[in-house]
Amino acid sequence: MSQDNPRIAILGFAIECNRFSPVTTAADFEQDVDIRGNRIVSEARSGASITMPDLPGFFTEMDRTGNWTPVPLRVSLAQPGGPVEESFFREFLREIEAGLKAAGPLDAVFISSHGAALAQGTDDPDGDLFEIVRRIVGPEIPVVVVFDLHANVSRKMIDNISVFVGYLENPHTDIYERGVEAAKHMRECLAGAKTAITMVKVPIVAPQISLLTAKGPYADLIKYGQTKVGGDILNVSVMAGFAYSDSPKNGLTAVVTARNGNRQAAADLSLDIAGRAWGMKDRFKRAMMSLGDAVQLAASVGRDRRRKPIILADVADNPGGGGRGNTTYLLRALRSAGAQNVLFGVFNDAALAAKAHQLGEGAIFTASFNTEEHQEFSLPFDCQAKVVKLSDGRYVGRRGVLRNVSSDMGPSALLDLGGIQVVVISHRCQCMDPRQFEMFDLDIAQARVVVVKSRGHFRGGFDEFFKPDQIYEVDCPGLTSPVLANFTWTKLPRPVYPLDEETTWMPPPSA
Numbered sequence: 001m002s003q004d005n006p007r008i009a010i011l012g013f014a015i016e017c018n019r020f021s022p023v024t025t026a027a028d029f030e031q032d033v034d035i036r037g038n039r040i041v042s043e044a045r046s047g048a049s050i051t052m053p054d055l056p057g058f059f060t061e062m063d064r065t066g067n068w069t070p071v072p073l074r075v076s077l078a079q080p081g082g083p084v085e086e087s088f089f090r091e092f093l094r095e096i097e098a099g100l101k102a103a104g105p106l107d108a109v110f111i112s113s114h115g116a117a118l119a120q121g122t123d124d125p126d127g128d129l130f131e132i133v134r135r136i137v138g139p140e141i142p143v144v145v146v147f148d149l150h151a152n153v154s155r156k157m158i159d160n161i162s163v164f165v166g167y168l169e170n171p172h173t174d175i176y177e178r179g180v181e182a183a184k185h186m187r188e189c190l191a192g193a194k195t196a197i198t199m200v201k202v203p204i205v206a207p208q209i210s211l212l213t214a215k216g217p218y219a220d221l222i223k224y225g226q227t228k229v230g231g232d233i234l235n236v237s238v239m240a241g242f243a244y245s246d247s248p249k250n251g252l253t254a255v256v257t258a259r260n261g262n263r264q265a266a267a268d269l270s271l272d273i274a275g276r277a278w279g280m281k282d283r284f285k286r287a288m289m290s291l292g293d294a295v296q297l298a299a300s301v302g303r304d305r306r307r308k309p310i311i312l313a314d315v316a317d318n319p320g321g322g323g324r325g326n327t328t329y330l331l332r333a334l335r336s337a338g339a340q341n342v343l344f345g346v347f348n349d350a351a352l353a354a355k356a357h358q359l360g361e362g363a364i365f366t367a368s369f370n371t372e373e374h375q376e377f378s379l380p381f382d383c384q385a386k387v388v389k390l391s392d393g394r395y396v397g398r399r400g401v402l403r404n405v406s407s408d409m410g411p412s413a414l415l416d417l418g419g420i421q422v423v424v425i426s427h428r429c430q431c432m433d434p435r436q437f438e439m440f441d442l443d444i445a446q447a448r449v450v451v452v453k454s455r456g457h458f459r460g461g462f463d464e465f466f467k468p469d470q471i472y473e474v475d476c477p478g479l480t481s482p483v484l485a486n487f488t489w490t491k492l493p494r495p496v497y498p499l500d501e502e503t504t505w506m507p508p509p510s511a
């Protein structure tokens, strides 16, 4: 083993899949991130990477702590969406397999993952990937993986890796730090540490809006887990999972990685955390505001400058959970109510953005929303509009989840609908960074009402303008509705709480 200069394979496969959304294609990965070889290294060391921030975090810490040689293979990321096109996923696996075989002797593998993927032919693509990696590199090579806390964890996933590192924060403002943490564990593994991973799953599939980590039941669980890190406990990850994957893997899962092969310590702690989660299950329910109440509130706040400005979160159309970012329920209702001083972002409609670019700044026209996409919830809407400003949609995030991340919304336009200013984009994404408005010279501090297509990550980007008591989650129809009874589940293990009130759970004899 080349201990003074370890060779570490670098790869990434990250997508959060919503069973109810349209299939995620090769073109979707191409539009987001699908890079190979040295491009991966240059992005990770650029200071404004297009990848997830765990990769730059991992590189920075590895660079700081000694010699190493990255062996970059492929990093493929796409916006949350439907199950991944089977041909793309199979081809990805083949390329990783061939790349690992051709790489020569490797000392370790780092994987930037998400953990809630689906493909058309498998409900556990992440597990399939790790199994292939393990088979090729053998049982002794450290495989360190970073996961989103929305990962749906399987036995296959944990049995084929050495260290499991899950995000601790939601909004995910700690992704970079988790990459740094992964590098520390990597150094320890390279120095000979032997690890053991255990998991315990409980039948809790919580609505995504009840999984914030500033406060609440999930915050308490994660905090408790972190008090146990140290000694033989290397990492504690409490994975809430992603409901809309509708997969057999769904369910809140406590995952513990132990040092010194101390499987018993890991097993005891994962069981302890799972039991605590079950004990607080009632706290994972959360109420929303009705559309009617939200619009009434927005209209009055827009008129009365003495009242605090507000954010309305269109949580049921969150592109960050597979929503299309183009439902018109809120837009239409705000327009009918004559709401003023509203910023609305970001609306995914490439055809409308192209039309605005064709007409040019200053043009007044009838804006037709959703002329090209006809999903169940993507209803058409026509409205008089003025093209205020155009943009190529490229920016580097400045706050929260996207801080120092390079993003591309595609050709974009700011339209004024008479008191409602809408940012229309071409590449589907959620609204979570102030730059998505500021690139159009909009001053968020002056807005009375901001509407975001986002479930919760906007909280990390907009917290300098809005405190939690100024945020309202609105109950509209959509592909990411927190009302789980709205969906026809096919693979979710039932009964599951809170969907099925009568759900029971008995702790297993061991993890």
Ligand SMILES: [Zn+2]
Pocket (backbone or CB within 6 Å): 148, 149, 150, 172
């Ligand atoms: Zn997540």
